[in-house]
Amino acid sequence: MNIVVAIKQVPDLVEELELNDSGTDLDREWLKFKVNEFDDHALEAALLIKDAHGANVTVIALDNGLDIDKALYAAAAKGADRVIKVTGDFEGYVSTHKAAKALAGVIGTLGADLVMTGVQAVDDRDGQLAVLLAHQLGVPHVTVVTDIQVNDTSATVHKEYGGGMIGEFTVDFPAVLGIQAAAETPRYVPVAKVRRAMKSTNIEEIGGDGSGASAGTEVTKMYKPETGQGAEMLSGSAEDVAAKIVEIIRSKGI
Amino acid sequence: MIYVIVEHINGKIEDITYEMLGKAKSMGGGVTAVLLGSGVEGLASQLGAADNVLLCQSPELTEFNPQANCKAAASVLAGKNDSIILVGNTSMGMEIGPGLSAVLGMPLISYVTDISDGSVTSSLYGGKMSVQSAVDGGYIASVMAGSFPAESGMLEGSPNVESVEAPDLSDVKVHFVKLIEPEGGDVDITQKEVLVSVGRGIQNEDNLEIVQELADKLNAALSCSRPIVDNKWLAKSRQVGKSGLKVKPKVYLAVGISGAPEHIEGMKDAECIIAINTDENAPIFDYAHYGTTEDLFDVVPAISEKL
Numbered sequence: 139m140n141i142v143v144a145i146k147q148v149p150d151l152v153e154e155l156e157l158n159d160s161g162t163d164l165d166r167e168w169l170k171f172k173v174n175e176f177d178d179h180a181l182e183a184a185l186l187i188k189d190a191h192g193a194n195v196t197v198i199a200l201d202n203g204l205d206i207d208k209a210l211y212a213a214a215a216k217g218a219d220r221v222i223k224v225t226g227d228f229e230g231y232v233s234t235h236k237a238a239k240a241l242a243g244v245i246g247t248l249g250a251d252l253v254m255t256g257v258q259a260v261d262d263r264d265g266q267l268a269v270l271l272a273h274q275l276g277v278p279h280v281t282v283v284t285d286i287q288v289n290d291t292s293a294t295v296h297k298e299y300g301g302g303m304i305g306e307f308t309v310d311f312p313a314v315l316g317i318q319a320a321a322e323t324p325r326y327v328p329v330a331k332v333r334r335a336m337k338s339t340n341i342e343e344i345g346g347d348g349s350g351a352s353a354g355t356e357v358t359k360m361y362k363p364e365t366g367q368g369a370e371m372l373s374g375s376a377e378d379v380a381a382k383i384v385e386i387i388r389s390k391g392i
Numbered sequence: 393m394i395y396v397i398v399e400h401i402n403g404k405i406e407d408i409t410y411e412m413l414g415k416a417k418s419m420g421g422g423v424t425a426v427l428l429g430s431g432v433e434g435l436a437s438q439l440g441a442a443d444n445v446l447l448c449q450s451p452e453l454t455e456f457n458p459q460a461n462c463k464a465a466a467s468v469l470a471g472k473n474d475s476i477i478l479v480g481n482t483s484m485g486m487e488i489g490p491g492l493s494a495v496l497g498m499p500l501i502s503y504v505t506d507i508s509d510g511s512v513t514s515s516l517y518g519g520k521m522s523v524q525s526a527v528d529g530g531y532i533a534s535v536m537a538g539s540f541p542a543e544s545g546m547l548e549g550s551p552n553v554e555s556v557e558a559p560d561l562s563d564v565k566v567h568f569v570k571l572i573e574p575e576g577g578d579v580d581i582t583q584k585e586v587l588v589s590v591g592r593g594i595q596n597e598d599n600l601e602i603v604q605e606l607a608d609k610l611n612a613a614l615s616c617s618r619p620i621v622d623n624k625w626l627a628k629s630r631q632v633g634k635s636g637l638k639v640k641p642k643v644y645l646a647v648g649i650s651g652a653p654e655h656i657e658g659m660k661d662a663e664c665i666i667a668i669n670t671d672e673n674a675p676i677f678d679y680a681h682y683g684t685t686e687d688l689f690d691v692v693p694a695i696s697e698k699l
């Protein structure tokens with residue numbers, strides 16, 4: 139079977155996030171980017187199917203100039219059979235609708251039985267890609283997926299609701315799944331192996347077109363929520379802070 | 393007119409629906425609830441905050457179905473592109489919101505925390521940023537649970553119920569199999585007075601020892617954020633948040649947890665929240681009553697020692 143996994147780079151939230159001069163977007167110049175954590179799960183879910191049943195795994199990304207090659211080489215090192223970079227007008231902020239249109243144009247030619255994306259990304263404002271992609275491709279979707287069992291022409295999947303409740307569904311191929319968590323912790327790949335993959339892997343470049351997709355709404359202001367508004371920050375050494383925390387807990391009658 | 397997609401599971405209307413109904417009512421101009429299902433006419437009487445209920449029933453809608461519900465919602469709302477449509481930013485809403493956006497060609501804003509005239513506020517970057525989007529004309533807002541008081545949407549009333557014929561759903565390619573109830577854990581974290589809650593800042597499984605020791609000393613339970621469960625370091629029954637449990641302890645000690653919106657959803661109503669996080673910009677400090685940016689590996693053992 140053919141599985142296509144879409145991945146993207148997102149700002150690493152461990153870093154300080156700075157705003158651009160107009161205060162409508164992040165200042166991307168100094169940001170550090172990393173693969174969206176749910177994409178690691180999507181790739182892992184695909185590789186687990188490959189390990190168990192055999193599958194051809196293609197990893198695809200829009201070329202938004204954010205160091206996507208590194209991510210694609212890492213995917214190849216983990217076991218992806220084919221890596222594709224969709225080139226075109228994708229610098230800066232790309233709306234999810236535009237990404238869906240551009241990706242669908244390419245994915246539609248790949249003969250995928252299953253398309254997987256991360257359930258969501260931290261930078262997404264106009265909707266999660268999986269469902270938009272499914273509508274572009276004219277195929278069914280299930281998102282917030284935590285477990286996948288594949289059969290010949292369909293998959294049985296678990297979709298997570300609140301409170302740990304799960305809905306079990308079967309979905310006929312071809313289909314798009316938005317992955318929340320793979321059944322296993324995403325595999326780790328040593329740097330040396332990624333280096334080797336860089337030498338042996340050919341990143342295919344295919345042109346994509348997202349023009350004409352719904353532009354969505356305009357951001358008028360981006361800002362840091364008032365940090366520390368409610369929290370009284372405890373000062374002093376770790377010892378002092380610990381003593382204060384004990385005092386606070388005791389004051390609650392514990 | 394503002395349309396609210398009703399969310400229900402196991403015959404019960406979810407709180408997010410009441411949050412949205414209350415907010416929609418306060419915006420003026422009339423509220424219509426969109427109720428999809430089978431044998432759910434009885435639920436309409438619990439939607440008193442709405443002026444109208446559009447009821448669409450079909451055997452294919454008996455249980456929530458990602459594809460069937462999208463198709464039915466799009467059919468009920470066809471031609472309403474100039475309206476405001478509210479869906480929950482929930483597992484169900486994450487199918488219907490983008491689905492409607494795709495079919496109706498309406499803009500969608502996710503993670504919405506507030507709506508005012510002409511502007512929609514939403515959360516980005518794990519709660520580290522807020523954004524305002526300008527809206528004129530119709531749009532779909534996917535609303536974060538906990539953004540508006542549910543009580544404001546729990547009103548008596550007898551909305552006018554109009555039945556709408558379901559579209560043909562025989563071609564749906566997703567089939568419901570069953571609902572699986574969560575497994576009960578060894579402890580019920582929703583019943584504890586004190587929770588020591590651990591996040592990715594703990595780095596690895598072995599380090600859990602230091603938070604476990606603290607929990608033991610406080611006669612507290614250990615709870616956690618989602619990545620800890622995904623890594624299989626703690627059981628699912630310990631997870632706090634959107635896809636875990638909602639907790640309301642007297643004291644919630646958040647250790648190495650950033651405070652992503654999905655986590656906040658599960659614990660923001662705790663009586664006293666104390667956060668230990670080295671990142672002074674971590675969103676958890678927006679919700680905590682007390683906070684420290686000292687290293688958890690220094691502070692946590694020091695607290696244990698003093699108890």
Ligand SMILES: Cc1cc2nc3c(=O)[nH]c(=O)nc-3n(C[C@H](O)[C@H](O)[C@H](O)COP(=O)(O)OP(=O)(O)OC[C@H]3O[C@@H](n4cnc5c(N)ncnc54)[C@H](O)[C@@H]3O)c2cc1C
Nearest residue numbers: 591592593617618633634635636648649650669670671688
């Ligand atoms: C549909 C959906 C449902 C979800 N449901 C849930 C849910 O139910 N519950 C949930 O928790 N998440 C949920 N998530 C995931 C959520 O988006 C976040 O990814 C998650 O909450 C992050 O967990 P964390 O805070 O432990 O990790 P991180 O965000 O990685 O934060 C770790 C924190 O530790 C701090 N830290 C690091 N080292 C130290 C140190 N030495 N001392 C002190 N602090 C330190 C860092 O500054 C950082 O802020 C869901 C996501 C989706 C898409």
Ligand SMILES: Nc1ncnc2c1ncn2[C@@H]1O[C@H](COP(=O)(O)O)[C@@H](O)[C@H]1O
Nearest residue numbers: 144145146200255256258259262266267
């Ligand atoms: N530009 C993109 N290129 C490839 N995959 C993407 C892109 N945007 C989103 N995705 C996929 O869709 C998931 C959800 O992203 P988002 O819709 O932005 O929340 C991501 O985790 C990726 O798997």
